[in-house]
Amino acid sequence: MVQVVEPRHAVTLADYESIADLSGTVRSLRQEAESRLAGLDGRRVVMVNSTAQGGGVAEMLPPLLSIMRELGIDAHWLVIETRDQDFFRLTKTLHNLIHGAGDPNLAATDRDVYDRVSAENAAAMEEHLRPGDVLVIHDPQPMGAGAILRQKMDIAAIWRCHIGLDKETPETRAAWDFLDPYLKPYDHAVFTAPEYIPSSLAGRSTIIHPAIDPLSHKNRHLQVHEIVGILANAALIKPWGPVLTPSFAEPAKRLQADGSWAPATEPEDFGLLFRPIVTQVSRWDRLKGFLPLMQGFVALKRDLETRTDLEEHHRRALQLVRLVLAGPDPASVDDDPEGKEVLAELCAAYRGLPPHLQADIAMISLPMSSKKNNALIVNALQCCSDVVAQNSIQEGFGLTVTEPMWKRAALMGSCAVGIRQQIRPDLDGVLVRHPEAPEEIAETLDALLADQAKREVLGRSARQRVHDNFLVFTQVKSWLELLTNTIADRWPKS
Incomplete structure (x- = not known):
């Protein structure tokens, strides 16, 4: 089966252009599109991934495809579906191996599973394709289906890889050896960083950075009363008076000391509006570094008891600071079977802490039943955070870094390649x-919490960095160039 997804996006190019610091960028994009449309030759672009919600790809596609349509490109979105959980367990294993993690000894039956589901998806996708289309496949899950269709139909095919590792290991070799037969039919590949390109794709790959939509619910500017209202509606704070908007149908939930989940204001208000806050928002994935971040925060709190080197303001900040570890309800992310397991591990670590440290850490499960509400919650959490962390062990790119950079947050990231692509050390974070x-x-x-002036300088630079490099308009320009070049190569004019 395959799901046809309508890329709903209420914002128009005119809306972006009406904003002072975006108007020049939008005008430049319009000019680029006008010069490229003839090269597209009226062909359709069909993008395919493995989930309509949860994760960066599902968030990037609606604004990307909607802007393409407004510029005159016939763009579409398909999502593959299967009831075979062995398939998604395998593709999660491949995802981890490409990041250099996991057991490189794949089972002999894994290829049978991948081939079977790929053939089923290819048959379902074929009904939505026609000769002359440009098929864009995102990540390993639909790769096999795309390869089948590229060999069977008169189409062009591009594979977009959002993950990678900057070195070769037994794990990465195992993943690329497995995927290599399915890569061969593709006309071109797209990666986030040059370091991610395997040797088999050298010479036929392009770098396109992921990007954010500055007017999406997750990234648009929120007034103070909006932040307060969103947090109250999500049961993340206790409102001090009447709130204009109604409570969300599904609240955010916070892990309790007994292992149950309850509204995040239980057993008490966490202090999001008046305490120093450190926040990480990611999928529940071991590679996101949640556990060592929790352990580092615990070490910060424990060391405070014996430190004699602190000025009063610094000491007070460390006493009051709290940590938010937030991620989606794992049951809502169809292509990530490890989410529940990883969350269970983190919950066990949290429950092993003494009560006074538990009180300083909030494990938050974010509702996914409403994409809008989920995005607004993430936006509000990032806006009321003094430091936003992305402590990834490996990171393909990390839109959870780009988003708070746009909001002028002080960022603490890891040296994972995707994060290094964005944060210039001690300049943007x-x-x-x-x-x-x-x-x-x-x-x-400790150093970030001690220096508010530095946090503000980092935040201003971070926003400018995103404006110049990581907004959706730059991404659309890059795709226009790649699509026209691919079409020219695939169907050269006599």
């Missing part, structure tokens, strides 16, 4: 060299 080292994390958080 600070980087932890060893994201699995709690003491280094504690030292880095």
Whole structure:
């Protein structure tokens, strides 16, 4: 089966152009599109991924495709579906191997599973394709289906890889050896960083950075009363008076000391509006570095008891600071079977802490039933955070870094390649060299919390960095160039 997804996006190019610091960028995009449309030759662009919600790809596609349509490109979105959980377990294993993690000894039956589901998806996708289309496949899950269709039909095919590792290991070799037969039919590939390109794709790959939509619910500017209202509606704070908007149908939930989940204001208001806050928002994935971040924060709190080197303001900040670890309800992310397992591990670590440290850490499960509400919650959490962390062990790119950079947040990232692509050390944020080292994390958080002026300088630079490099308009320009070049190569004019 395959799901046809309508890329709903209420914002128009005119809306972007009406904003002072975006108007020039939008005008430049319009000019680029006008010069490229003839090269598209009226062909359709069909993008395919493995989930309509949860994760960066599902968030990027609606604005990307909607802007393409407004510029005159016939763009579409398909999502593959299967009831075979072995398939998604395998593709999650491949995802981890490409990041250098996991057991490289794949089972002999894995290829049978991948081939079977790929053939089923290819048959379903074929009904939505026609000769002359440009098929864009995102990540390993639909890769096999795309390869089948490229060999069977008169189409062009591009594979877009959002993950990678900047070195070759037994794990990465195992993944690329497995995927290599399916890569061969593709006309071109797209990666986030040059370091990610395997040797088999050298010479036929392009770098396109992921990007954010500055007017999406997750990234648009929020007034103070909007932030307060969103947090109250999500049960993340206790409102001090009447709130204009109604409570969300599904609230955010916070892990309790007994292992149950309850509204995040239980057992007490967490202090999001008046305490120093450190926040990480990611999928529940071991490679996101949640556990060492929690351990680093615990080390920061424990060391406070014996430190004699602190000025009063610094000491007070460390006493009051709290940590938010937030991620989606794992049951809502169809292509990530490890989410529940990883969340269970983090919950066990949290429950092993003494009560006074539990009180300083909030494990938050974010509702996914409403994409809008989920995005607004993430936006509000990032806006009321003094430091936003992304402590990834490996990171393909990390839109959870780009988003708070746009909001002028002070960022603490790891040295994973995707994060290094964005944060220039000590200019747009600070980087932890060893994201699995709690003491280094504690030292880095300590330095950021001690220096409000530095946090403000980092935040201003971070926003400018995103404006210049990581907004959706730059991404659309890059895709226009790649699509026209691919079409010219695939169907050369006599």
